[in-house]
Amino acid sequence: MANPRGPILSGDQDVRDALLTKIRRTQATDKLDAKRRQAVQERLSNHPRNIVPKRSDGNVDHKVALFTKLMTAADATVEEVSMPSQIPRAVAEFLRAHNLPQRIRFGKDPALTGLAWDQTPSLEVSDGRARVSDETSMGRAFAAVAESGTLVMTSGQDNPTTLNFLPENHVVVVEANRIWGSYEDVWDEIRHHYGDTVMPRTVNLISGPSRTGDIEQRLELGAHGPKRLHIIILNSASKAGSPKE
Amino acid sequence: MESTSRKFSSNAREALGDSQLQRALSNVPSGFVNKRAKAAAALPEFEDLRDKGRDIKNHVLEHLDLYLEAYERRVIEAGGHVHWAASAADAQRIITEICQAHGAKTVTKGKSMISEEAGINAALERAGITPIETDLGEYIVQMRGETPSHLIAPAVHLNKDQIEADFRRVHDHLPKDRVLEEPASLVREAREVLRSKYLAADIGITGANFLIAETGTSVIVTNEGNGDLTQNLPKVHIALASIEKIVPTLEDASTLIRLLARSATGQEISTYTTFSTGPRRLGDLDGPNEYHVVLLDNGRSDMIGTEFQDMLRCIRCGACLNHCPVYQAVGGHAYGWVYSGPMGSVLTPSLIGVDEAGHLPNASTFCGRCEEVCPMRIPLPKMMRHWREREFEKHLTAKSIRSGLKVWNWFVARPELYHRVSGLAAKFIKARAGKRGRVSNLPFAGGWTKHRDLPSPQGKTFQAIWKERQKNG
Numbered sequence: 081m082a083n084p085r086g087p088i089l090s091g092d093q094d095v096r097d098a099l100l101t102k103i104r105r106t107q108a109t110d111k112l113d114a115k116r117r118q119a120v121q122e123r124l125s126n127h128p129r130n131i132v133p134k135r136s137d138g139n140v141d142h143k144v145a146l147f148t149k150l151m152t153a154a155d156a157t158v159e160e161v162s163m164p165s166q167i168p169r170a171v172a173e174f175l176r177a178h179n180l181p182q183r184i185r186f187g188k189d190p191a192l193t194g195l196a197w198d199q200t201p202s203l204e205v206s207d208g209r210a211r212v213s214d215e216t217s218m219g220r221a222f223a224a225v226a227e228s229g230t231l232v233m234t235s236g237q238d239n240p241t242t243l244n245f246l247p248e249n250h251v252v253v254v255e256a257n258r259i260w261g262s263y264e265d266v267w268d269e270i271r272h273h274y275g276d277t278v279m280p281r282t283v284n285l286i287s288g289p290s291r292t293g294d295i296e297q298r299l300e301l302g303a304h305g306p307k308r309l310h311i312i313i314l315n316s317a318s319k320a321g322s323p324k325e
Numbered sequence: 326m327e328s329t330s331r332k333f334s335s336n337a338r339e340a341l342g343d344s345q346l347q348r349a350l351s352n353v354p355s356g357f358v359n360k361r362a363k364a365a366a367a368l369p370e371f372e373d374l375r376d377k378g379r380d381i382k383n384h385v386l387e388h389l390d391l392y393l394e395a396y397e398r399r400v401i402e403a404g405g406h407v408h409w410a411a412s413a414a415d416a417q418r419i420i421t422e423i424c425q426a427h428g429a430k431t432v433t434k435g436k437s438m439i440s441e442e443a444g445i446n447a448a449l450e451r452a453g454i455t456p457i458e459t460d461l462g463e464y465i466v467q468m469r470g471e472t473p474s475h476l477i478a479p480a481v482h483l484n485k486d487q488i489e490a491d492f493r494r495v496h497d498h499l500p501k502d503r504v505l506e507e508p509a510s511l512v513r514e515a516r517e518v519l520r521s522k523y524l525a526a527d528i529g530i531t532g533a534n535f536l537i538a539e540t541g542t543s544v545i546v547t548n549e550g551n552g553d554l555t556q557n558l559p560k561v562h563i564a565l566a567s568i569e570k571i572v573p574t575l576e577d578a579s580t581l582i583r584l585l586a587r588s589a590t591g592q593e594i595s596t597y598t599t600f601s602t603g604p605r606r607l608g609d610l611d612g613p614n615e616y617h618v619v620l621l622d623n624g625r626s627d628m629i630g631t632e633f634q635d636m637l638r639c640i641r642c643g644a645c646l647n648h649c650p651v652y653q654a655v656g657g658h659a660y661g662w663v664y665s666g667p668m669g670s671v672l673t674p675s676l677i678g679v680d681e682a683g684h685l686p687n688a689s690t691f692c693g694r695c696e697e698v699c700p701m702r703i704p705l706p707k708m709m710r711h712w713r714e715r716e717f718e719k720h721l722t723a724k725s726i727r728s729g730l731k732v733w734n735w736f737v738a739r740p741e742l743y744h745r746v747s748g749l750a751a752k753f754i755k756a757r758a759g760k761r762g763r764v765s766n767l768p769f770a771g772g773w774t775k776h777r778d779l780p781s782p783q784g785k786t787f788q789a790i791w792k793e794r795q796k797n798g
């Protein structure tokens with residue numbers, strides 16, 4: 081790669097320089113420039129929060145409840161379990177309830193591969209990125225946002241991005257203590273995990289199953305992405321999901 | 326894209342007489358308008374967020390050169406490529422060259438207004454590459470050889486029986502006797518047909534709602550998930566974005582995201598908001614091997630530092646279209662170019678010239694609703710008046726119209742009077758213009774009088790007539 085700005089093209093360097101010079105001329109005199117640079121530098125490194133809606137302020141119960149309410153309003157289904165060992169059965173039940181084949185694919189996330197899948201022997205599990213033939217995929221959310229009822233999925237071999245979009249049914253596990261109040265809370269988490277100014281290749285905010293209103297503004301689910309989104313909240317404090325032995 | 330903005334008034338007259346279009350457009354107010362009002366009311370901070378959104382974009386525009394540089398640096402650090410395009414022709418050339426370098430035969434596309442603006446599809450076709458729009462509305466519009474008639478609802482001008490006929494015509498490999506009446510069956514058919522296209526595509530092209538300088542990230546917002554399949558399945562992802570899409574930080578993007586869906590569709594947030602930073606990483610099982618960003622100016626830098634700079638705050642939510650009585654009545658195509666409604670009336674003359682699009686700023690009743698709902702608090706009516714003044718100064722308007730406009734401008738500069746007397750003003754202009762046979766040059770008077778019997782003897786306002794039309798429709 082001789083040209084650091086692209087292996088294929090050259091010649092747009094001139095366009096770049098001309099454009100930046102032109103903008104600079106309308107906005108700055110030389111004296112102002114140091115000030116402008118400082119303002120930009122500070123904003124980028126301090127990334128101050130603007131206005132964060134108060135609706136998600138509260139304890140875990142409040143956040144779980146708000147997340148659940150908004151996700152449900154956006155046509156997803158949500159259930160709570162109190163122990164990881166309950167997850168395989170919850171998945172099997174979801175598939176049964178919708179007459180789907182007992183087959184599911186997820187990535188290499190140890191939190192998913194390490195679940196007690198031997199408890200549900202009729203449920204076939206496989207790993208890897210999504211295939212066209214997959215009917216149901218599964219993922220673990222990096223986090224969630226209570227404010228708008230939103231899952232936050234990060235790319236990588238643990239949870240390949242295609243699993244979020246290609247199959248028609250999507251099951252996502254999220255831990256209750258990973259449901260944050262706001263988007264800003266999640267950005268701080270991402271900075272903490274990946275480092276300042278570094279983002280995972282893809283961060284997907286998902287707030288319900290795929291939909292379209294393109295035909296006469298009538299809502300239809302499953303336009304290109306999943307038609308069903310089922311969320312399993314792992315909440316050790318949950319009473320709802322006590323073991324059904 | 327060729328513009329027919331010069332012919333706004335005849336376009337508008339045609340639109341008013343098109344019963345299919347009128348039926349389709351009747352879905353707009355009950356859908357988007359009510360939902361936006363509900364969503365705004367449900368968030369106590371909404372009005373303050375609008376102020377913040379305006380301030381963020383103003384700050385960006387004042388420091389745009391520096392944020393562009395910072396953004397470029399981060400994209401390169403993440404392994405992506407940044408290309409700079411001054412004009413639509415540059416963008417066409419850059420994108421075509423990337424496609425050719427990969428021997429691309431088909432390209433899937435996420436919804437992108439900037440791609441429409443830059444005529445990317447036509448350029449690809451000229452190079453023997455097949456572009457496939459994947460947003461359902463765009464797919465339908467492309468199938469018909471049309472362009473989108475709304476920022477976020479490209480096929481809002483169509484009824485389902487028209488769409489059914491197109492699907493039967495184009496999807497001729499499917500059984501003729503299949504049932505396709507319901508929107509659900511049309512959505513399913515498009516889903517299945519497009520699945521194979523995503524998988525076969527060599528390159529995926531998307532737009533970007535935001536570019537984040539802090540991290541070198543491009544953001545797309547969709548409800549269908551088509552943009553994600555477009556950018557994740559092919560080997561190469563190209564994001565095409567205009568330079569004013571930059572925001573400083575993830576926090577700033579969050580503020581605008583809170584405004585966007587609420588203003589557009591009344592959702593809390595769109596179903597999918599996707600942040601993309603660079604190509605596939607070590608160990609990744611999917612994602613593109615190459616990630617390119619094409620930054621397009623196409624006239625925007627000329628707006629910076631002028632009275633039209635505020636227009637660059639626009640986040641393309643479509644609220645001003647949805648709330649505009651003129652848009653509701655004539656739809657998007659009458660505006661004759663990519664952008665329609667109040668934002669189109671302001672932006673189009675900036676981008677393609679007042680000679681070409683000087684009529685558009687007349688396509689207004691100056692009711693002020695667009696500014697009331699614009700999440701970025703863009704003073705749209707004021708800017709339309711700026712254009713009218715400029716057009717007036719440039720003597721592009723026929724003499725008879727100019728004297729009519731003078732009176733018109735006097736009224737519209739006085740909103741409190743305007744509502745009471747706009748019926749009268751319309752009558753006056755009609756009388757003046759009518760005598761000289763130049764009615765058609767004044768879309769407001771000309772377009773309406775023929776079809777809507779304006780003004781009535783009592784001098785009804787545009788609003789009153791619109792309401793009546795709603796009732797009767």
Ligand code: SF4
Pocket residue numbers: 476588638639640641642643644645646668695698699700701702703
């Ligand atoms: S001008 Fe304002 S209301 Fe219109 S599309 Fe742009 S941001 Fe939305």
